[in-house]
Amino acid sequence: MTQIAAARNGTVTEEMARVAEREGVDPEFVRQQVANGQAVIPSNVGHDALDPMIIGREFATKVNANIGNSEETSDIEGELEKLHTAVHYGTDTVMDLSTGSNLDEIRSANVEHSPVPIGTVPIYEAVKRAGDASDITHELLLDVIAKQAKQGVDYMTIHAGVRMGHLPLTDGRKTGIVSRGGSILAQWMEENGMENPLYANFEDICEIFREYDVTFSLGDGLRPGCLADAGDDAQFAELDTLGELTRTAWDHDVQVMVEGPGHVPMDQVAEQVTRQQEVCDGAPFYVLGPLVTDVAPGYDHITSAIGATEAARAGAAMLCYVTPKEHLGLPEQSDVRDGLAAYRIAAHAADVANGREGARDWDDALSEARYAFDWREQFDLALDPERAREYHDQTLPGDNYKEARFCSMCGAEFCSMRIDQDAREDGEMDAIEADADDRTDPADSPAAEVNRPPVGTHDGADIPDPDGETPTDTEGRADD
Numbered sequence: 285m286t287q288i289a290a291a292r293n294g295t296v297t298e299e300m301a302r303v304a305e306r307e308g309v310d311p312e313f314v315r316q317q318v319a320n321g322q323a324v325i326p327s328n329v330g331h332d333a334l335d336p337m338i339i340g341r342e343f344a345t346k347v348n349a350n351i352g353n354s355e356e357t358s359d360i361e362g363e364l365e366k367l368h369t370a371v372h373y374g375t376d377t378v379m380d381l382s383t384g385s386n387l388d389e390i391r392s393a394n395v396e397h398s399p400v401p402i403g404t405v406p407i408y409e410a411v412k413r414a415g416d417a418s419d420i421t422h423e424l425l426l427d428v429i430a431k432q433a434k435q436g437v438d439y440m441t442i443h444a445g446v447r448m449g450h451l452p453l454t455d456g457r458k459t460g461i462v463s464r465g466g467s468i469l470a471q472w473m474e475e476n477g478m479e480n481p482l483y484a485n486f487e488d489i490c491e492i493f494r495e496y497d498v499t500f501s502l503g504d505g506l507r508p509g510c511l512a513d514a515g516d517d518a519q520f521a522e523l524d525t526l527g528e529l530t531r532t533a534w535d536h537d538v539q540v541m542v543e544g545p546g547h548v549p550m551d552q553v554a555e556q557v558t559r560q561q562e563v564c565d566g567a568p569f570y571v572l573g574p575l576v577t578d579v580a581p582g583y584d585h586i587t588s589a590i591g592a593t594e595a596a597r598a599g600a601a602m603l604c605y606v607t608p609k610e611h612l613g614l615p616e617q618s619d620v621r622d623g624l625a626a627y628r629i630a631a632h633a634a635d636v637a638n639g640r641e642g643a644r645d646w647d648d649a650l651s652e653a654r655y656a657f658d659w660r661e662q663f664d665l666a667l668d669p670e671r672a673r674e675y676h677d678q679t680l681p682g683d684n685y686k687e688a689r690f691c692s693m694c695g696a697e698f699c700s701m702r703i704d705q706d707a708r709e710d711g712e713m714d715a716i717e718a719d720a721d722d723r724t725d726p727a728d729s730p731a732a733e734v735n736r737p738p739v740g741t742h743d744g745a746d747i748p749d750p751d752g753e754t755p756t757d758t759e760g761r762a763d764d
């Protein structure tokens with residue numbers, strides 16, 4: 285039985301209980317959100333290593349990291365290293381977008397080792413097996429989807445919303461169709477003169493998904509690839525179809541989230557989120573960025589994290605990271621780290637601004653450690669402790685500087701926090717120091733599990749690490 289079917293029957297599953305614990309909410313609230321389609325728990329019945337998580341606008345904003353090989357780089361060890369890096373730096377889900385060799389082996393290894401949900405885009409494998417996009421058959425497509433479901437994939441991007449009638453709407457675009465899945469399906473429809481096979485077989489796909497409890501991630505194959513194309517007729521025609529497909533999937537007791545753009549000017553981001561929520565009856569919105577300007581290749585983790593923060597503020601439930609390599613090349617491990625940092629910041633900033641209960645406890649705890657010159661505590665609480673420690677120690681490496689009342693930014697003489705503290709009356713500082721024992725403790729936060737520093741949260745999982753060793757520290761702090 286799928287999570288949504290159980291929820292509709294009034295059952296709180298083990299997975300619902302676990303995500304309620306992680307989010308610090310009532311399990312009955314989780315059940316209601318899943319039952320009415322406002323949240324999803326991607327959890328294939330065959331994914332044994334999974335620690336369940338939830339995606340929905342009423343829960344902490346989540347982030348996804350894309351990994352995967354290409355024809356140019358293909359090996360299982362390298363992919364597991366990327367999985368380890370993504371989980372280590374706090375991703376909530378991982379999409380395996382491999383298009384090179386060993387697709388089955390890589391996918392199985394990822395599912396076997398991953399404590400976070402694994403997503404895929406099955407049309408990629410269908411193209412590989414067919415040899416050419418136009419040679420994909422309905423049977424092959426369903427065979428690929430069924431096999432990946434059986435392998436334990438938790439959610440799949442299905443570009444069923446790209447329809448024949450939508451294609452002419454892209455003719456005047458500045459950058460055409462930029463989604464890989466969207467362009468493959470457009471080619472198929474143009475060369476075969478038939479409707480999108482994912483749309484034509486959607487109810488069969490629903491039945492496969494129901495058997496394994498695979499969650500739909502309804503792809504936005506016509507997403508805008510530049511600011512000029514944002515919010516055009518093609519994008520919104522597809523969105524209307526995605527709303528229709530959302531309701532069809534729900535009729536089959538299958539969980540659904542909906543993917544969104546792309547490249548969108550900052551002033552249009554919130555209205556795009558509102559429109560998706562209306563058209564898709566509140567199904568969780570899973571957005572890629574969006575990038576709010578087109579002019580910064582090499583820095584698109586930043587241009588997109590700005591849009592992602594705005595999207596999460598407006599109700600997007602999960603943010604698909606973009607790395608500095610976007611538009612330029614396949615991300616390496618350092619790009620995965622930088623992309624995830626940008627997106628953890630975006631997600632957390634939105635959670636704080638949206639008043640998510642317990643979200644700001646983390647900020648308060650770090651600020652208190654900062655004012656107390658408790659450097660070790662600052663590093664431990666940082667979103668990326670290793671980076672914070674590394675940067676501090678570049679100029680002041682000695683242990684004696686871990687209690688110093690300054691750092692190299694302003695120096696001892698001009699440290700404003702030291703000057704401020706020295707200027708205060710003795711009694712005032714005594715009171716501040718006496719309060720030290722009452723400092724904010726994120727572990728006591730109502731949302732402790734999701735709001736604590738994410739780095740290394742799942743390092744106890746059985747994923748080979750980049751040095752070839754399997755971490756065993758179930759406490760999960762990378763820097764312990």
Ligand code: SF4
Nearest residue numbers: 691693694699700701
């Ligand atoms: S020296 Fe400047 S940056 Fe460093 S701790 Fe003091 S106030 Fe903060």
